[in-house]
Amino acid sequence: MGTAESAFAAGFxxxxxxxxxxxxxxxxxxxxxxxxxxxxxxGRFRHGALDSLATASDRVxxxxxxxSGFRPDQIVPQPTTxxxxxxxxxxxxxxxLLSPAEFPSLPVxxxxxxxALGAMTPRWLDSxxxxxxxxxxxxxxxAALDDDVTAVAVxxxxxxxxxxxxxxxxRRVIGDRLLVVDAxxxxxxxxxxxDVADVISGGGQKWLRSGWGTGFLxxxxxxxxxxxxxxxxxxxxxxxxxxxxxxxxxxxxxxFTLSNPDLLALARLAASLEEIDATGVPVIASAIxxxxxxxxxxxxxxxxxxxSPRAEHExxxxxxxxxxxxxxxxxxxxxxxxxxxxxxxxxxxxVSVHAGTTSETLGLFRDxxxxxxxxxxxxxxxxxxxxxGTNC
Numbered sequence: 504m505g506t507a508e509s510a511f512a513a514g515f516x517x518x519x520x521x522x523x524x525x526x527x528x529x530x531x532x533x534x535x536x537x538x539x540x541x542x543x544x545x546g547r548f549r550h551g552a553l554d555s556l557a558t559a560s561d562r563v564x565x566x567x568x569x570x571s572g573f574r575p576d577q578i579v580p581q582p583t584t585x586x587x588x589x590x591x592x593x594x595x596x597x598x599x600l601l602s603p604a605e606f607p608s609l610p611v612x613x614x615x616x617x618x619a620l621g622a623m624t625p626r627w628l629d630s631x632x633x634x635x636x637x638x639x640x641x642x643x644x645x646a647a648l649d650d651d652v653t654a655v656a657v658x659x660x661x662x663x664x665x666x667x668x669x670x671x672x673x674r675r676v677i678g679d680r681l682l683v684v685d686a687x688x689x690x691x692x693x694x695x696x697x698d699v700a701d702v703i704s705g706g707g708q709k710w711l712r713s714g715w716g717t718g719f720l721x722x723x724x725x726x727x728x729x730x731x732x733x734x735x736x737x738x739x740x741x742x743x744x745x746x747x748x749x750x751x752x753x754x755x756x757x758x759f760t761l762s763n764p765d766l767l768a769l770a771r772l773a774a775s776l777e778e779i780d781a782t783g784v785p786v787i788a789s790a791i792x793x794x795x796x797x798x799x800x801x802x803x804x805x806x807x808x809x810x811s812p813r814a815e816h817e818x819x820x821x822x823x824x825x826x827x828x829x830x831x832x833x834x835x836x837x838x839x840x841x842x843x844x845x846x847x848x849x850x851x852x853x854v855s856v857h858a859g860t861t862s863e864t865l866g867l868f869r870d871x872x873x874x875x876x877x878x879x880x881x882x883x884x885x886x887x888x889x890x891x892g893t894n895c
Contacts, residue, residue, distance in 0.1 A: 508790050508858065511782040515859030520842040520867045522798075525662060525688060525821050525855035528712035530771070537774035538714070541767045559769035563719070566776025570691055570784060572698030573721040579756045580719055580764040580772075584608060584687040587704030587720035590759040591683055592616040594730035595623040597653030599683075602628040602639050606662050609685050613656070620733070626652065638664065641672035654681035659695060659703075660688035663848065665811035665821030667693060674699040681726055689819045691779045692857070694788040701726040710820070710857065713775035716768035722756050736761035790858035791820040794865070798822040798854050801869045805876065810851065824852040830875065837875035841867050 504512070517529035530538070541559075544552045564575035571578075581587040585608040592599075592612040603610055613625040628639065628647055639657045655677050657668050667689065674682055686697065686705035697703055700723075707717030722730070732739060732752040739758040740750040752758035779787065792815050802809050802824055811823035826834055828850065835847055843864075846853040854868070 504790075505786065507782045507786050511778065511787065512790070512859040514778065515857070518842070519861060519863045521844050522854045522856060522860065522864065522868060523844045523846055524710055524712075524857045525853060526709070526846050528709050528857065530714055531712040531775060531778060533774045533778045534713050534771045537770050538767065541770040545767065556766040556770065559766055559773045560764065562773035563769050563776065566773055566780055567719055567721065569780045570697075570776060571703060571721055572696075573703070573723065577723060577727075577756055578719060578721045579760055580769055581704070581706075581760075582716055582765070583718040584685060584704050584706040585612065586718055587759075588612045588683075588685060589615075590720060590732070590734055591702055591704065591730060592623065593620065593733040594759070595654055595681070596729075596731070598624050598626050598651045599654045599656060600626045600628060600644065600647055600652050601656040604661075604663075605639075605656070605658050606685065606688075609656055609658070622731075623654075638666045639668055639673075641669055641676045644673055645676040648677065648680075652677075652680060654683060656683040656685070658688060659684055659686045659690065659693060660819045660821065662688050662821070663823070663851075663853070665818050665823055665853075667695070667812075667817055667819050670699050671696050679725075681729060688821075691776070691784060692787050692791055693819050694785050697721075702730075707772045707775055711772065711775045711779070712857075713771040714768065716765050717772040717775075719772070720756065720759060722759070727754075727756060730759075732758035734761065735759065738762055787858045788819075791856060792818075794856040794858075794860045795820055795822055797865055798856060798868070801865065801872065805869075805872050807872065820856050822854045822856075824854065825850065826852065833878050834872065834875040837871040837878070838868075841871035841874065843867050843871050 514532040516532055541556060544556055563580060564578045567578045568575045588608050589612045593616045599613055601609055601613060617623055617625055628643060644655060657673060660667050681701045683702045684700040686703045687709060689710060690705040692710045703721045705719055707713035708715045735752040735758050737745055738760045739752050741753045742750050795818060799809055799813060799822055808825045810825045811821060812818040831850060838845060
């Protein structure tokens, strides 16, 4: 393990057994320290404390710029990823191509905007055309394009399958149409070309480990020209405080805000981004890939079907397993008894690792699967001949 990776891994504070970063990332040590300092400043509020807290906004823009490639002036804080996506969906016009299998933030926002304004029409990408539900590929997108399509929306990482979208490939096939990316699954830990997108919306409560309230929206110049700031509050004008008048929305991304941001949340996000920038996304991505491969190896050893991508360039930190219906209950109980946290959804186990996931945690995961197999074998020895092995 290199020096940068070791320093980053040392900031993981969760108890052993945690394998659910795709749901929420326990706060890093740097974020906890930043939060404590910010709360102390807010609690005591010495002279100048507000000015000190306000610097978090610039730090966030600088950190997001370093990770994403967008300019600081193209970035604005949001409460959540979904808030940013709603701004974008209500601002679009024309026809938006997207998959109905995306996390609900995207399709729900698109349909609500279409119903409310009628300026944008969603075109649902046929799931059969993608080959695998949730795999939005350049070929599938290209096959669904016509002259009516003005924008394409996609998740950086599909949360149900762990599939990493080929953003560069999608950009090549859509030409100058707008590309909108829901980046919450994988931002900061997937080594992707975010700058080929026109819009990215994300949040820090998962892989960035900065807690809730740490959303953001980044928008390139073409998107800023084409999107209408429909949901624009008093902070979305060019005036600092527009007393006694109602100015037009600002000509910057600030137009896509409703109110002042949560400075404590921004302080947490800033600390996380600075830690990531100091480590380097490629270093973090490599460490995650190694640990994801270990999860796949454990699943293969114990003959548990892996239904997420195996190719490293198509997966992030998510590995999805699909035990039989008869195995799922025993596995769930064994994971609970061993103190292992994963997400169970639609009959599948979603295991999500990070750069700080330890061998102890992976050992607990393996032990839990073996324990489940032992219970299953005792209950129905003739029905299974797998999930066996020895503890490590």
